[in-house]
Amino acid sequence: MAKVVIIGAGLTGISTAYHLEQAGFTDYKLYEKEATAGGLCRSIYQDGFTFDYTGHLLHSNNPYFTTFLHETIGIDTFNTVNRKSFIYSHNTYTHFPFQSNLYGLPETVIAECIEGFVSKPKTLKKNANFYDWALHMFGKGITEQFFVPYQQKIFDYDIHKLSSSWTGRFVPKTTLTDIIKGALRPPLQQEAGYNANFLYPKSGGIYFWVQRLIQKLKKPIKTQYCVDSIDLTNKIVTFTNGDFEHFDELITTMPLDILLTLIKEPAESSVKKAGKKLLCNSVANFNLGIQNPNLTDKHWIYLPETQFPHYRIGFYHNFSSSMAPEGCSSLYGEYAYLKKEKSEVKNTIDTAIASTKKLLNISDAQVITQRVVHIPHAYVIYNPWREKNLPAILEHLTSYNVHSIGRYGAWKYSSMQEAVLDGKAMAESLLIEKSSLKSTYVPQSPKEERI
Ligand SMILES: Cc1cc2nc3c(=O)[nH]c(=O)nc-3n(C[C@H](O)[C@H](O)[C@H](O)COP(=O)(O)OP(=O)(O)OC[C@H]3O[C@@H](n4cnc5c(N)ncnc54)[C@H](O)[C@@H]3O)c2cc1C
Secondary structure, eight states, X not given: OEEEEEEOOXXXXXXXXXXXXXXXXXXXXXXXXXXXXXXXXOEEEETTEEEESSOOOBOOOOHHHHHHHHHXXXXXXXXXXXXXXXXXXXXXXXXXXXXXXXXXXXXXXXXXXXXXXXXXXXXXXXXOBHHHHHHHHHHHHHIIIIXXXXXXXXXXXXXXXXXXXXXXXXXXXOOHHHHHHHHHSOOSXXXXXXXXXXXXXXXXXXXXXXXXXXXXXXXXXXXSOOEEEEETTTTEXXXXXXXXXXXXXXXXXXXHXXXXXXXXXXXXXXXXXXXXXXXXXXXXXXXXXXXXXXSOSOSEEEOOSTXXXXXXXXXXXXXXXXXXXXXXXXXXXXXXXXXXOHHHHHHHHXXXXXXXXHHXXXXXXXXXXXXXXXXXXXXXXXXXXXXXXXXXXXXXHHTTTEEEOHHHHTTOOOOHHHHHHHHHHHHHHHHHHOTTTOSSOOOSSTXXXXX
C-alpha cells in the first residue's frame, strides 16, 4: 500500500515524484511499464549515433523551469542553440515562420499571401475551426500555401474539423509590416515563435537530462510494471504480472484512452465508452546516420508539400556534435498518421526516406545506419468532441481520487517544460489540499506562472 501511486515514469511522472520528495513526502510508488523510464524522452544509441524519439528540444519561458534545470542538472550541461529552421516549398528554403518570411518564394505566391492578409476576415466566430482561425489570422494565401497542407500532415485529420484552441503558444502571429519586410529581404535575425532558441544536452541526447533527473530521486522506479486494471471503488491497481497496489491517490500519466479501458466500472458507464471517441494520431520516426560531415547546418525543415509524405526533418548533429561520430551527420524524419494499416505505414516510411535522400543528395552508400521508431500516441486531435467532453471525463476520475495528467493523461498538446510543471502542480495540489497526506508541507513558490 502506498498513499500515492504514480503510473508512468515519463517526464510528468518523474517530475511528480521529484516534487513530492522535495516536499519531504516519500509515501509514494512510481510504476513504469517499460524496462527504461523516460517515456518519450528516451534516446537510442546505435552504431556510434544517438537518436531521440524525434527531435526533443528544450524551450524555457518559465522562470521556475529555468531554475529547475539549473538546480537538478546544471545548465552548463546544455548547449544553448539559436534556431535555424526552414520551410521547403516551391523548390526554395524560406525561414520559419512562413508567414513572416516569404523572401525567395515565387512572386505570384508572395502576392497571393499579401493580398490574402490584407483582405482577411475581420471577425472570428466562437468555437472556430482551425481553418477559419488561420484565415482570420493570416488570410487565404498564407493559409492555403502553408497552414492547410502542413497541419493536414501533422494531424492527418480534416483541418475543418480541427479546433483552434491549441494554437495560442505554438503559432507565431504576424503583421502586414512584418510580412512585407519579410518578403523583401532575408530575416535579419530569427526571433519569432516559442522556439527561437533551445537547450539541448551537450552529450547523450535528451535522455541524458532525464537520466540525471531520475538519479535525483531517492526512491527507485518500479519498471516493467504494466497496469492491467484499476478498481476505482476499492482503490486497487493491478499489474499484468499479477502484483497489485492499494492507493489513496492515483496519479496516472498513461494515455487517457487506454486508462479508460482499464478502469473497472459498469460497462454502460458513459465515461468508459468515451475513451473510444478520444482521437490521437501516431508518428513513425525514421533516423539515419550518414557518412558526410557537412550535410547541412540547418536544425530542422518543415515539409508542407505532398511530394513528401512526412511533415518535418531535423538534424541531430547540429543540436550537439556528440550525436554523430566524427565525419558524420544524422537526421530524423516524422510521418504522422491516424489509424492506418501497418503495411501502408511501412511503404510510406520507405517513400519518406527516399524523398529525403533525394532532397539532401544522400546516396545509399552514405547511410551507415538506420532506425525506425513508432510513437503510437503522438499528437492529440483537438476536435469539438474533445472540447465538450474532456473536462467531465477528468472530473469523473478525480471524484475517485484518480488524477490523469501529462501530455496524454490530460489529452493535450504540450511540451517537456509543461510536463515538469504539471508534475510540480500535481504534487503541490495533493500536499496542500489533502491534509491526510502531509500537514507540514510548505510550498516553495506558491504562485508559479503556468505556460
Ligand atoms: C513527435 C513529438 C515531438 C516532440 N518534440 C518535443 C520538443 O521538441 N520539445 C518539447 O518540449 N516537447 C516535445 N514533445 C512533447 C514531449 O515529448 C512530451 O510533452 C513529454 O515527453 C510528455 O511526458 P509525459 O510523461 O506526459 O508522457 P510520456 O512520455 O508518454 O510518459 C508516459 C509514461 O507512461 C508509461 N505507461 C503507459 N502505459 C502504461 C501502463 N499501462 N502501465 C504503466 N506505465 C504505462 C509509458 O511507458 C511512459 O513512460 C514532442 C512530442 C512528440 C510526440
